[in-house]
Amino acid sequence: MGERRFTVAGEMQLVAFKVGKESFGVDVKKVEGVISLVDITRMPRSPSFVEGIINLRGQIIAVVDLASRLGIEGSGRGSKTRIVVVESEDVKIGLIVDSPEVIAINPEDIEPTPQIAVGEVESSFIKGVVKMDDKLLILLDVDRVLSEEERADVSDFEHEEKGTGGI
Amino acid sequence: MEMDVSQYKELFISESKEHLESLNRFLLELENDPSNTDVLNEIFRSAHTLKGMSATMGYDALMKLAHEMENLLEHLRTGSIKISAAVIDTLFMCFDALEAMINAIAEDKLDQAELETVIAAIREIIGGSEEQSISRRVLATDEREREKEAEKPEERHEALAERIEGEHEEQKTLEVEEEKLKRYSSIPGMRVMNVEVGLAAGCLLKSVRVFMVFKKLSQVGDVIASQPPVEELEDEKFETAFKVAVASPETPEKVEKALLGIAEIERVSVETILEPKIAAPSGEVEKPEVEARAGTAAVLRKTQSVRVNIERLDTLMNLVGELVINRTRLSEIASSYNIPELREALDQTARLTSELQDEVMKTRMVPVENIFNRFPRMVRDLAHSSGKEIDFVIEGKEIELDRAILDEISDPLVHMIRNAVDHGISTPEERVKRGKPARGMIKLSAYRERNFVAIEVEDDGEGIDHHEVFKAAVKRGLVAEDESRQLTRDDILRVISMPGFSTTEEVSGVSGRGVGMDAVKSKTESLGGHVVLDTEEGRGTRVTLMLPLTLAIVQALLVEVSDEIYAIPLGTVRETHVTSPAEIKTAQNQETIFLRDSVIPLVRLDRLLGCSRVLNGSEAFPVVITESGHRLVAIGVHSLIGQQEIVISTLDKFLKKIEGFAGATIMGSGRVALILDVPSLVF
Numbered sequence: 001m002g003e004r005r006f007t008v009a010g011e012m013q014l015v016a017f018k019v020g021k022e023s024f025g026v027d028v029k030k031v032e033g034v035i036s037l038v039d040i041t042r043m044p045r046s047p048s049f050v051e052g053i054i055n056l057r058g059q060i061i062a063v064v065d066l067a068s069r070l071g072i073e074g075s076g077r078g079s080k081t082r083i084v085v086v087e088s089e090d091v092k093i094g095l096i097v098d099s100p101e102v103i104a105i106n107p108e109d110i111e112p113t114p115q116i117a118v119g120e121v122e123s124s125f126i127k128g129v130v131k132m133d134d135k136l137l138i139l140l141d142v143d144r145v146l147s148e149e150e151r152a153d154v155s156d157f158e159h160e161e162k163g164t165g166g167i
Numbered sequence: 168m169e170m171d172v173s174q175y176k177e178l179f180i181s182e183s184k185e186h187l188e189s190l191n192r193f194l195l196e197l198e199n200d201p202s203n204t205d206v207l208n209e210i211f212r213s214a215h216t217l218k219g220m221s222a223t224m225g226y227d228a229l230m231k232l233a234h235e236m237e238n239l240l241e242h243l244r245t246g247s248i249k250i251s252a253a254v255i256d257t258l259f260m261c262f263d264a265l266e267a268m269i270n271a272i273a274e275d276k277l278d279q280a281e282l283e284t285v286i287a288a289i290r291e292i293i294g295g296s297e298e299q300s301i302s303r304r305v306l307a308t309d310e311r312e313r314e315k316e317a318e319k320p321e322e323r324h325e326a327l328a329e330r331i332e333g334e335h336e337e338q339k340t341l342e343v344e345e346e347k348l349k350r351y352s353s354i355p356g357m358r359v360m361n362v363e364v365g366l367a368a369g370c371l372l373k374s375v376r377v378f379m380v381f382k383k384l385s386q387v388g389d390v391i392a393s394q395p396p397v398e399e400l401e402d403e404k405f406e407t408a409f410k411v412a413v414a415s416p417e418t419p420e421k422v423e424k425a426l427l428g429i430a431e432i433e434r435v436s437v438e439t440i441l442e443p444k445i446a447a448p449s450g451e452v453e454k455p456e457v458e459a460r461a462g463t464a465a466v467l468r469k470t471q472s473v474r475v476n477i478e479r480l481d482t483l484m485n486l487v488g489e490l491v492i493n494r495t496r497l498s499e500i501a502s503s504y505n506i507p508e509l510r511e512a513l514d515q516t517a518r519l520t521s522e523l524q525d526e527v528m529k530t531r532m533v534p535v536e537n538i539f540n541r542f543p544r545m546v547r548d549l550a551h552s553s554g555k556e557i558d559f560v561i562e563g564k565e566i567e568l569d570r571a572i573l574d575e576i577s578d579p580l581v582h583m584i585r586n587a588v589d590h591g592i593s594t595p596e597e598r599v600k601r602g603k604p605a606r607g608m609i610k611l612s613a614y615r616e617r618n619f620v621a622i623e624v625e626d627d628g629e630g631i632d633h634h635e636v637f638k639a640a641v642k643r644g645l646v647a648e649d650e651s652r653q654l655t656r657d658d659i660l661r662v663i664s665m666p667g668f669s670t671t672e673e674v675s676g677v678s679g680r681g682v683g684m685d686a687v688k689s690k691t692e693s694l695g696g697h698v699v700l701d702t703e704e705g706r707g708t709r710v711t712l713m714l715p716l717t718l719a720i721v722q723a724l725l726v727e728v729s730d731e732i733y734a735i736p737l738g739t740v741r742e743t744h745v746t747s748p749a750e751i752k753t754a755q756n757q758e759t760i761f762l763r764d765s766v767i768p769l770v771r772l773d774r775l776l777g778c779s780r781v782l783n784g785s786e787a788f789p790v791v792i793t794e795s796g797h798r799l800v801a802i803g804v805h806s807l808i809g810q811q812e813i814v815i816s817t818l819d820k821f822l823k824k825i826e827g828f829a830g831a832t833i834m835g836s837g838r839v840a841l842i843l844d845v846p847s848l849v850f
Contacts, residue, residue, distance in 0.1 A: 039837075055833045055838070
């Protein structure tokens with residue numbers, strides 16, 4: 001995040017990106033940086049949405065396939081695929097997304113989360129939606145994506161898995 | 168009477184390297200300020216000590232060169248030869264040759280090839296004909312000194328004879344010239360003391376101890392005279408004891424204590440010859456000139472220390488690493504049982520282990536000056552050869568860092584400083600044209616920042632041209648064109664540290680800018696650190712390595728399964744073995760192998776970890792026999808890569824609950840490898 005761009009008073013900056021057909025936004029304050037798709041080391045015994053681990057400037061962080069985490073259809077890896085590094089409760093995680101860019105929105109344009117799912121995305125991951133010119137931007141609840149509950153799932157998964165491969 | 172000195176070789180090498188380091192440092196100082204006689208004397212003294220040490224050890228070639236060098240230095244001292252660029256260059260050449268020889272000794276081969284050219288260079292400066300008379304004068308430096316022959320290798324027997332003669336002299340009391348005594352007695356508070364020092368029997372490199380005694384004494388006061396005279400002491404022409412008269416405001420007890428702090432000093436007795444005057448007489452309260460002063464500019468280390476073999480420290484460190492892994496494992500087990508006593512004991516163990524770890528880490532901490540000191544010389548040479556003028560500044564050399572980290576960053580620092588000289592600083596003419604001072608500045612500094620030590624190379628040169636970097640990178644296909652719109656410092660760093668960027672051919676302004684930057688980045692990251700780059704066009708560049716204070720290091724065996732690399736801590740590895748399918752027996756759904764009459768359960772890592780490629784039944788494969796408690800398990804892998812020291816990085820909260828891994832490590836390639844926690848993985 002090295003450089004700060006101009007912020008007009010009252011504006012909110014988002015890192016916007018695509019996952020599959022949907023557009024998402026994450027508050028820029030939650031974003032540590034955007035990096036290109038590097039060599040990811042597979043993490044055995046982890047849930048399927050955990051893509052693996054990478055070396056982020058000497059620190060080892062997990063990389064999550066956001067499409068798989070949200071249970072929506074991804075569009076495969078391409079030249080615009082990047083890893084957006086987000087931070088939540090001291091844990092840094094890389095999210096695999098497409099075409100990230102920084103945009104500014106007016107916070108007043110944020111509408112509350114609809115009760116039903118937006119497209120394929122379950123409403124519990126959504127903080128709100130913003131109507132853009134031609135599309136709907138989903139504000140992603142990063143904390144929820146990496147929530148305690150989900151971490152518990154990581155270990156539950158592991159327990160299920162254990163025993164199948166061991167002695 | 169040949170002594171077996173081989174066991175002292177290690178000590179000799181490390182001490183002579185220290186001398187070389189200070190020789191280089193002092194000579195740089197002398198180059199900047201040729202009138203500084205203190206520094207010149209210091210160089211002379213170091214060269215002389217080096218000669219004495221070499222003679223003791225019987226390294227004749229080394230001694231010969233040191234002797235020739237001393238000849239030249241003596242000319243410089245007397246002023247019969249002026250200090251010129253040629254002289255300085257020759258001396259640097261000597262130091263390099265000495266270093267090469269010392270390194271050769273360390274590797275048990277002595278290469279004299281370079282010796283003759285270096286000696287020829289020295290003699291050319293001195294002028295061949297003069298040579299004989301000079302070598303005589305070299306050792307007869309002070310007026311006080313007695314006439315004697317220069318010590319040549321074949322004369323060592325004579326020297327020995329003299330040494331025996333010296334024994335008689337030892338019995339004599341130390342006579343301090345009346346006049347000198349008077350001079351000191353006139354200074355208020357000055358006590359003149361007779362110090363008798365006894366070295367431990369069997370102490371080799373006695374001259375080094377003598378040197379340390381003199382250094383110590385000149386810290387507390389002034390050395391007036393010694394018995395035998397200084398030069399004889401330095402040539403080790405004494406048995407185990409010698410006497411020194413010293414004038415100091417300190418008490419005899421203090422002096423005694425100071426000296427007993429030196430290694431291999433067995434006994435010290437101090438007796439006061441002249442009590443200090445109490446009232447200050449009117450008139451001059453001038454410090455008298457001291458002839459037999461031992462050390463002036465040298466930096467002194469005051470703490471008491473012991474030399475420990477680095478391998479021992481490494482072993483200790485590895486053991487602690489294993490202990491830490493086991494402690495974690497133990498806590499995990501305990502958490503599944505609710506036994507208060509066990510918990511309490513474990514808490515205590517945990518506390519002790521981390522204290523132990525801290526202490527062991529601390530023993531490995533060394534000041535960064537250990538590697539910083541070699542750079543002034545390097546910058547000087549690089550600047551000379553490229554016609555640049557550079558002021559090299561070092562800051563924070565007392566900052567301490569883990570020795571392992573320090574060793575590892577030495578090469579990256581060479582790259583960084585080279586880049587600063589080659590591509591940061593331009594020639595004086597160009598700099599002046601751009602309105603900058605002709606002399607460039609490169610600063611190497613170290614400082615603490617939270618849990619990191621920052622090591623920084625900063626220059627006031629041209630900076631990195633952003634557009635050129637991207638043009639070059641796009642041209643090489645390293646980045647996509649559209650990315651060039653917004654480039655941050657991190658982007659530049661990323662681009663210039665891409666392998667392959669460094670080989671970019673002739674792109675103006677940036678060619679070679681990235682030399683080794685990929686190596687710098689990957690090395691720093693493999694140590695758990697990161698690199699920060701700051702650059703401003705026309706103003707300069709600063710590259711900062713942020714390094715962890717210490718490392719959690721463990722020896723591990725790297726193995727490969729289905730193109731994935733895993734590390735197995737060596738503490739759990741008993742042996743490795745290649746097993747053929749015929750050796751594998753299946754009993755109750757469990758594969759086992761037979762090894763020297765014992766049946767060991769076999770776990771295939773590819774199946775256990777769900778790898779994409781799993782060996783079929785017909786191939787032979789290596790197994791790693793691991794031991795945990797009293798249980799053995801054979802872990803089947805696809806190939807063994809080798810044993811390596813790895814740095815443990817813990818996994819964050821998100822991944823910690825996944826059992827079977829003790830952490831991860833970043834390899835030299837920048838890739839991450841998981842460290843297997845064998846007990847929780849297989850048992």
